[in-house]
Amino acid sequence: MHVRVDPLLCNEDEDEFCSLALAAGAEVTGQLTARVRSANPKYLVGVGKLEEIKALADGADADVILFDHPLTPAQERNLEKALQRRVVDRTGLILDIFALRARTFEGKLQVELAQLEHLSTRLVRGWTHLERQKGGIGLRGPGETQLETDRRLLGHRIRRLRARLAKLAKRRGLARQQRLKHEIPTVSLVGYTNTGKSTLFNCLTDAQVYVADQLFATLDPTLRRVELPVGGPCILADTVGFVRDLPHELVAAFQSTLEETADADLILHVVDCADPVHQERIEDVNVVLAQIGATERPVIQVYNKTDILDVPPRVDRAEDGMPTRVWISAATGQGVDILLDVITDALHRDIVSGTVRLGVSQARLRALVYERATVIDERVMKDGSWELDVEIDSRGYQDLRRQENLQINLAGDDSGSVAVH
16 A cells, blocks of 8 residues: 655645556555645654554555655654554655666666665664673674674675766766767757657667656666758667656766766757646656756757647747747657757757868768768769768868868859868
8 A cells, every 4th residue: 555645735646656656566455645734753644644554554454555755764664663564655666666677787786776875774773693792701792783784785885886887977978978079969858757758769769669658667778879851860868757756866876877968969858748737747857957967958848649639740939939849749750750850950050051072082071071961962073073962060060171171162152162172
């Protein structure tokens, strides 16, 4: 059974907590809601409500009681003693779900680190048969309780996990540097859990990321290359879904993978437009984005699941013409082509169009042009040289101009093509 504790009751949040319990593999045998204006430091809830919880748990023959509220170690211990059952708070429940979903080596390390850091605050028992600190003949011993031993072992394991994750974070950082070196922009998908991010990711990249109608169906981040209509490719990153009151242990443990979002050139905030409380979900995601330092990145909201509302795909723009919201259906593919155009527009607002002339000895530069620009047409001249009609964003053009002395005759310029020497 589970207990929801909140001064402001919300049916949608209660349904979400039930979904979290189901995602963890629990069978919900009963539900109880408690309105608490001031938390009881011993039990969180009052004594009367505690008796009500125990009576409901006894009647439902529940093994575990889940609280949709963070519990202090003392509260969790006191509740377990009073209810004679295992008690798990919201943080512990989400950590358990993440442990079920982790598939990659890095994901498993991150979840284990978050679990151990959460567990380290809840060590309370000791090996009484080893507590030989009174002294005297026959009573002298190791002088270390189970609590002290567990803390030492946990601390050692946490340090090892942090060191291994630091190495993986360094490797991930080198990969980001390589993408920056080759001027490949990164687009990050973020959003509340179960809004259709992975479905959209599969639709854009033809990947086979696991998709299911459940909370935290996918956990491990995935990166794929996407060819844009103009301006060359980009890297699309699918990240873990956010949730209300996401445990800070998880945010800290997943810092290295969340850096893909913090360093992204563009953030696509996927929203379930069919969710009646989607505005509240948007605020929950914004809170996590602020925690990871991604508030300065350009964001475009992607209103997904328009097929449920029977709304046609469209683009909402600000007064300056910048796209702010795109309405699509990732499940049916409607509006995905519009989204690709919007991504292109956001990443490459300043597109340089024109013609470039390359000599027969410049095959390497021709390959670079094909890699970093969109070649509309190519003509082979009589002397074997190439003439290419290209489109490239201004930043990429300036880089090629500086590094390779590339000159493009801009569209509309009648002065003739400029050859590169």
